[in-house]
Structure formats: C-alpha cells, structure tokens
Amino acid sequence: MAEKPQPVRVLYCGVCSLPPEYCEFGSDFEKCKPWLIQNVPDLYPNLLKEANDKEADKVSDKLQSTGISSGAGDGAASSAPRQEEVKRLPGGKIKKKEKQEVIIEKVVRNKRKCITTVKGLELFGVKLSDASKKLGKKFATGASVVKGPTEKEQIDVQGDIAYDIVEFITDTWPDVPETAIFFIEDGRKVPAA
Amino acid sequence: MFKKFSGEDVSAQNQVKASVQRKIRQSIAEEYPGLEPVLDDILPKKSPLIVAKCQNHLNLVLVNNVPLFFSVRDGPYMPTLRLLHQYPNIMKKLQVDRGAIRFVLAGANIMCPGLTSPGGVLDEDVGAEFPVAIMAEGKQHALAIGFTKMSAKDIKAINKGIGVDNLHYLNDGLWKMERLD
Numbered sequence: 001m002a003e004k005p006q007p008v009r010v011l012y013c014g015v016c017s018l019p020p021e022y023c024e025f026g027s028d029f030e031k032c033k034p035w036l037i038q039n040v041p042d043l044y045p046n047l048l049k050e051a052n053d054k055e056a057d058k059v060s061d062k063l064q065s066t067g068i069s070s071g072a073g074d075g076a077a078s079s080a081p082r083q084e085e086v087k088r089l090p091g092g093k094i095k096k097k098e099k100q101e102v103i104i105e106k107v108v109r110n111k112r113k114c115i116t117t118v119k120g121l122e123l124f125g126v127k128l129s130d131a132s133k134k135l136g137k138k139f140a141t142g143a144s145v146v147k148g149p150t151e152k153e154q155i156d157v158q159g160d161i162a163y164d165i166v167e168f169i170t171d172t173w174p175d176v177p178e179t180a181i182f183f184i185e186d187g188r189k190v191p192a193a
Numbered sequence: 194m195f196k197k198f199s200g201e202d203v204s205a206q207n208q209v210k211a212s213v214q215r216k217i218r219q220s221i222a223e224e225y226p227g228l229e230p231v232l233d234d235i236l237p238k239k240s241p242l243i244v245a246k247c248q249n250h251l252n253l254v255l256v257n258n259v260p261l262f263f264s265v266r267d268g269p270y271m272p273t274l275r276l277l278h279q280y281p282n283i284m285k286k287l288q289v290d291r292g293a294i295r296f297v298l299a300g301a302n303i304m305c306p307g308l309t310s311p312g313g314v315l316d317e318d319v320g321a322e323f324p325v326a327i328m329a330e331g332k333q334h335a336l337a338i339g340f341t342k343m344s345a346k347d348i349k350a351i352n353k354g355i356g357v358d359n360l361h362y363l364n365d366g367l368w369k370m371e372r373l374d
Binding site: 007008009010016017018019021022025026 | 231234278279280281294295298332333334336363364368369
C-alpha cells in the first residue's frame with residue numbers, strides 16, 4: 001500500500017465557517033474582519049492597514065465626543081440587538097422581519113363544530129408543542145401543531161375557544177401583549193383588545 | 194441543490210446492511226482511487242455506516258453522524274466539501290475565474306466562459322457527466338462540487354451555457370450541517 005496521504009487541515013473562519021480565503025465572498029465580510037486579523041493576518045494584507053486606520057479614527061472620535069458620549073452610547077446599545085435579528089436567507093438576501101402578532105381564526109366544520117387556529121405564537125419565542133399541550137389541557141380538547149398553508153406551523157384547537165384564548169395567552173405568556181392578538185372575522189383582521 | 198437543506202429534509206436514516214456497506218465502499222474506492230489508502234480512516238470498517246435518505250432522491254453517507262458522501266438518484270458518490278478539503282487531490286479539478294466565485298457561492302451553475310477565460314483551468318480528461326471539484330482563481334481550496342454537463346472539450350468548443358451543474362458549494366445547507374443527529 002502506498003504511503004497514506006495525510007488529511008489536510010483546513011482552517012475555517014470562526015465567524016462564517018468558510019475557509020478564510022472565501023470570507024470576502026461570504027455574507028458578512030465585515031463581521032469576519034476582526035477574526036481574520038487575529039488568525040490569518042497575512043491573507044488580506046490590506047485589512048490590517050484598514051483596521052489601523054479605523055482604530056485611529058475611533059480614538060480621534062472618542063476625543064471629540066467625550067461630552068456627548070453618554071447619549072450616543074445609549075443609541076448604539078439599542079440598535080445593536082435589532083441588527084442581530086436580521087436573518088439571512090440562503091441567497092444572502094436579508095429576510096424582512098416579520099410583524100410579531102398572533103392571529104386567531106375560527107374555522108367551522110360540520111356546521112356546529114369548529115376549530116380554532118392560532119398562528120404566530122412562535123414569533124414570541126413560544127414553543128409550539130408546549131403551547132398546544134397547554135391549550136389542550138386548559139380547554140380539555142384536542143390541540144395539535146399543524147403545518148399551515150405556507151409551510152408555517154400553527155396550532156389547531158378543537159372547539160370554539162376564540163374568546164377565552166386571548167386571556168389565556170396573555171396570562172401564560174406575558175411576552176405576548178394583548179394588542180398583538182388579532183381575530184379574523186369575515187376575512188378581516190380585528191384586534192382583540 | 195443544497196441551497197435550502199437542513200435536518201428537516203432528511204426523511205429517514207438507517208444503518209445499512211453489511212453488504213450494502215461493502216457496495217458503497219467499493220463504489221467510492223472505484224470512483225476515487227486516490228482515496229483508497231485512507232479509505233479505512235474515513236470509513237472505518239468497525240463503525241456503523243449510516244445512510245440518510247433525503248428528499249429529491251438524495252442519499253447521504255454518514256459516519257459518526259458526520260456527512261461524508263452524497264449521491265443523487267443512485268448516481269456516483271461525491272464527497273462533501275469538508276472531506277474534499279482534507280483530501281484535495283481525489284477529484285478532477287476545474288478552475289473558474291475570479292469573477293465567477295461570487296455567483297458560484299450563491300449556488301449558480303458553472304457556465305462555460307468562466308472555465309475557459311484566462312483565470313480558469315480546464316482538465317482535458319474530464320468527460321461529460323463526471324463529478325468534479327470546482328476550484329477558484331487564486332484560491333487554494335475547492336469552493337464547490339459539480340457534475341459536468343458536457344466534456345471538457347465541448348466546454349472549450351461550445352463555450353456557452355451551463356458547463357457544470359453546481360451540486361454542493363461553500364456555505365450551502367449541507368456545508369452548514371457539520372453533524373447530523
């Protein structure tokens with residue numbers, strides 16, 4: 001047997017997981033830059049220079065703005081987490097942030113039986129499987145997580161619970177404000193509050 | 194093909210029979226002779242080989258939950274990019290010019306002009322319907338794995354349209370799936 005070729009150890013960028021040489025084509029070259037400077041400084045020679053320039057800029061900025069730095073600091077803090085929420089689609093396009101709202105709809109079947117569907121709970125960081133269990137327990141009916149029309153998951157609860165559910169949702173998940181809950185009546189959105 | 198790919202697309206994964214395992218090993222060894230000395234390291238005989246079936250007639254070969262090879266419609270087994278980066282010389286290589294990198298990394302198929310331009314390199318031996326590694330001008334590592342639509346000679350002669358189908362590229366769904374549980 002011939003001598004074993006050793007596996008090549010490839011370094012991957014800690015930020016975007018690509019090999020560092022492809023970082024510049026990745027979705028977030030800006031975010032990769034600090035990592036690159038630290039780990040593979042010789043790959044992008046321009047980067048170091050750029051970083052140094054920036055550093056200098058920052059220092060001068062700081063000197064200028066010490067007086068108003070408290071106000072500016074608050075602004076930066078509030079804008080930072082919002083940026084993180086921007087999700088990236090596979091194509092590198094930025095996904096629009098969805099409106100956080102819960103939509104409740106009553107669907108009648110067999111004339112006198114109905115199903116209440118709840119959409120959008122997951123946008124508030126609620127686990128749907130847990131939520132469906134809680135709903136089922138509270139209203140003593142069947143409740144399940146189903147794939148909705150647009151590949152989105154929703155909760156179906158048997159029976160007409162449209163009016164009790166608002167209170168239940170706001171009680172169990174305090175993160176969900178009552179103003180974000182909507183009913184669908186005759187094809188129109190009606191706020192619950 | 195792996196543009197949108199996640200654990201959800203795996204419909205079933207099961208440990209395969211020893212005979213199937215043998216068959217997979219054999220076909221991989223045939224396809225990539227350069228891999229033969231290390232085949233025992235990559236696919237240890239002892240550890241179970243798992244085949245994950247996914248949508249679109251896609252099979253993934255997993256060892257220790259790490260996807261190593263994939264195949265489409267019982268076609269040839271192709272290594273994942275992470276594996277290819279470790280053993281770069283097992284596949285025939287085609288090189289695209291710098292301008293094409295951006296599009297390839299977005300999932301585009303490789304067009305002939307990108308391969309025939311000064312920045313590209315064509316391996317004349319490559320026939321049609323052949324798995325190849327796509328390299329890039331000025332870069333060390335492969336950026337995609339493709340399946341040639343026409344032979345290298347045709348690519349040169351026709352110089353138009355899709356030359357290589359892009360199957361798996363950096364930062365697609367399969368790349369992001371380092372482990373499958």
